[in-house]
Amino acid sequence: MTAIPYAKDVASGIISRHDARPEMLVQILHEFTEHFSWIPEDAIRQLAEELNLSRADVHGVVTFYHDFRTAPPGKQVIKICQAEACQAMGSADLTAHAEAVLGMKMNESSEDLTLEPIYCLGNCACSPSIMVDGDVFGRVDPTRFDQIVATAGERE
Ligand code: FES
Known part of the structure; x- marks a missing residue:
């Protein structure tokens, strides 16, 4: 599996498709994972900003679910x-x-x-x-x- 470099504009597009609704965080994280294959720190920062959540809230969700990686996957x-x-x-x-x-x-x-x-x-x-x-x-x-x-x- 190849990790795609994180792109803020692509991430913004995904967030916009969910109307930047904080209750859609898990679905947005799934789409980030499908696209980038992991959730980097930049993504957590951007999600917090655009969904009007704290970084701790976003980080807590990312680390709670097994589906979300916080490091790029191997090949x-x-x-x-x-x-x-x-x-x-x-x-x-x-x-x-x-x-x-x-x-x-x-x-x-x-x-x-x-x-x-x-x-x-x-x-x-x-x-x-x-x-x-x-x-x-x-x-x-x-x-x-x-x-x-x-x-x-x-x-x-
Ligand atoms: S428990 Fe269903 S495939 Fe392992």
């Missing part, structure tokens, strides 16, 4: 489902395996890679599930995880 984004059905089928062990082989903890990023939790991919019947660069995989055990990650670049 590859791996999400491991942590919701109930996947937990029951071993997502904690899978997460520990992923952290060990990738050399990073959940919610960490490098230039090449981001590892994140996600809370249900709608693939509960095939738990545990993961998402790699937008593709969903089910019944993922450590061996299959390694295969999926190793071949991720070839699928592009």
Whole structure:
């Protein structure tokens, strides 16, 4: 995933489409994430200004939801489902395996890679599930995880 450089005018356009209504903050943050792939400090400042909220209010919402990143993502984004059905089928062990082989903890990023939790991919019947660069995989055990990650670049 490539982070798009933050552009104040693009951000203003998104805010305007929601009539700069403070109650639309979460939806606006989702659109920022779709466009820029993360929420930089400049975005928090601009949102506070244009929605007439405090920076602390905006920052609080950004950090409350798992969907919003406060750092740019790596080129590859791996999400491991942590919701109930996947937990029951071993997502904690899978997460520990992923952290060990990738050399990073959940919610960490490098230039090449981001590892994140996600809370249900709608693939509960095939738990545990993961998402790699937008593709969903089910019944993922450590061996299959390694295969999926190793071949991720070839699928592009
Ligand atoms: S709980 Fe993991 S896909 Fe639904």
